[in-house]
Amino acid sequence: MALTTPKEFDSPYLTDNATPETKQALQNLSKLIDPQIDLKSLPSMGVAAVLVLLHLSPETGELAVTLTTRSKKLSSHPGDTALPGGRVDPTDPDVVFAALREANEEIDLPIEDLSQYGYLGTSHPFLSRNLLIVYPVLYIYLNSAETLFEKLKANEDEVSEIFHISLKDILDSLAAQNSPKLTHSSRDLKWIHGTPYRYHSFTNPDLLPTPLTGLTADIMISVVSLAYNMASEGWFSLIEAPDQKDWCTLIQWMVNGEAGSDGDLHSIVYKPTKLSVH
Numbered sequence: 001m002a003l004t005t006p007k008e009f010d011s012p013y014l015t016d017n018a019t020p021e022t023k024q025a026l027q028n029l030s031k032l033i034d035p036q037i038d039l040k041s042l043p044s045m046g047v048a049a050v051l052v053l054l055h056l057s058p059e060t061g062e063l064a065v066t067l068t069t070r071s072k073k074l075s076s077h078p079g080d081t082a083l084p085g086g087r088v089d090p091t092d093p094d095v096v097f098a099a100l101r102e103a104n105e106e107i108d109l110p111i112e113d114l115s116q117y118g119y120l121g122t123s124h125p126f127l128s129r130n131l132l133i134v135y136p137v138l139y140i141y142l143n144s145a146e147t148l149f150e151k152l153k154a155n156e157d158e159v160s161e162i163f164h165i166s167l168k169d170i171l172d173s174l175a176a177q178n179s180p181k182l183t184h185s186s187r188d189l190k191w192i193h194g195t196p197y198r199y200h201s202f203t204n205p206d207l208l209p210t211p212l213t214g215l216t217a218d219i220m221i222s223v224v225s226l227a228y229n230m231a232s233e234g235w236f237s238l239i240e241a242p243d244q245k246d247w248c249t250l251i252q253w254m255v256n257g258e259a260g261s262d263g264d265l266h267s268i269v270y271k272p273t274k275l276s277v278h
Contacts, residue, residue: 009118011142019061025167025227026063029054029138032121032226037095037135039088043255048134049099050085050216052223053109054120055141055148055164062168063227064145065220068107068154069161069210079160081210083136083219084109095122099137107162108153118142123222127250128215131259136219161209170212171224173202174238181207188241192250192259196241 018026039047053066070080084103092098096119103109110116120138128134141148145164154162166181173182182202191197200221202212212220221239225231253259 009140009142011118011140013143014056014140017061018056021228022056022062026120026140028229029120029140029223029227032123032138034122035124035135037122039092039094042133046131046133047088047095048086048128048132049088049095049102050083050134050136050219051099051103051109052083052123052136052138052219053103053117053141054139054167055145057166058145060166060168062166063140064164064166065223066107066148066152066162066164067212067216068159069163071156071158071160073157079210080214080216081208081212082216084159085134087132095135096137099135106155106158108151108155110151116142123219124247125251126215126218126222126247127254131254133251133254134215134219136223138223163209165207165212167220167224167227169207170202170220171228171230174221174224182212192245192253195245196243198239198241198244200239 014023014026054063055066056062057064066084068082068084070082084106085099086102086106088095088098089101092101100109100111100114104111117139118141120140123136123138126134126136149164152162154160169181172180173184182204184200184202186198186200188196188198199214200217202208202217225235225239250259
């Protein structure tokens, strides 16, 4: 697969059907500055990539994202809501390739012709509760969502459900704490070195087959924050616990072998080999 990731793309469908707010959100997302990633310097088998595949809602002209429910056959996070993705293989040239490959394996996303997708960027990394370094890769589907939906098919060994959720529903539930579409709740836990971490949950049995929680919720909150320019002190007080550490600090601690103590309520007990990162 020849992989090119231009940030400039032409989509008559988006031009004609996206709301002005959606067009601004896409401009905001396209400002992502891809992180410099040296996979050889990171823990072997300790890096993953997920695909944040956005599309235009046919009903509203607003942005929505494709999510999955992980199969209960899986040993890791069975039955959880997730973005398509998985570990970066040694043969993957980069995290963008890994995210697309995994999405192809999990939901049969067509990747032979990437001209139907617009690359928005790769986010800063996150840390999962089983201490994987996770890079979200953002794309926008450039055509009608109906043509996307008819192409997707769950790999039943890995995925039990494919569904879609509006970014504005996530935004509204955070801002109002009780939107008509989603119910948001959170609780603060102790994580690495006993530092606080806010665990988010979004629920609605009529819209979501499984709750949107944890790492996937964190990633989507970050995407929503960037898309709708929600960088304010009041906003961050909603999404982060007081004195919560940034993701880069948490990842550095993990790479240095300082994560996974018995007091880490958010993660499994895991002590990686101590490494040095430059």
